[in-house]
Amino acid sequence: MDKIELKGMRFFGYHGVYPEENKLGQQFVVDLVMHLDLSEAGSRDDLAATVNYAEVCGLVREIVTGPPLRLVEALAERIATKVLATYTIVGEITVRVTKPHPPVDIRFDGVTVEIHRRRS
Secondary structure, three states: OEEEEEEEEEEEEOOOOOHHHHHHOEEEEEEEEEEEOOHHHHHHOOHHHOOOHHHHHHHHHHHHOOOOOOOHHHHHHHHHHHHHHHOOOOOEEEEEEEEOOOOOOOOOOOEEEEEEEEOO
16 A cells, blocks of 8 residues: 655644643644555546645644644544545554653653554
């Protein structure tokens, strides 16, 4: 299966368990891997035969900058569900959401949740 990857999309959102996260907000980094057949798009050179990744970036932006969720897992799930519902050509999706600066009293590179969903 072919794939389209969107790497390192950065958005500011208000997701988290703690009230300070919902009030102050923070940056989130999202990576997507969409699995689909790109042969028709490649042979026809036709945007209608693939996924417009600019639109996908806009969809992800709406979700991450939208209403707060408590868990990064829920944020990843919402992104995967919306992409699969919107783009029926996508058969599978992997979503990685990184919270680079979680409110933890340890210095580290952040926390990442990765989920993989496929069309039923």
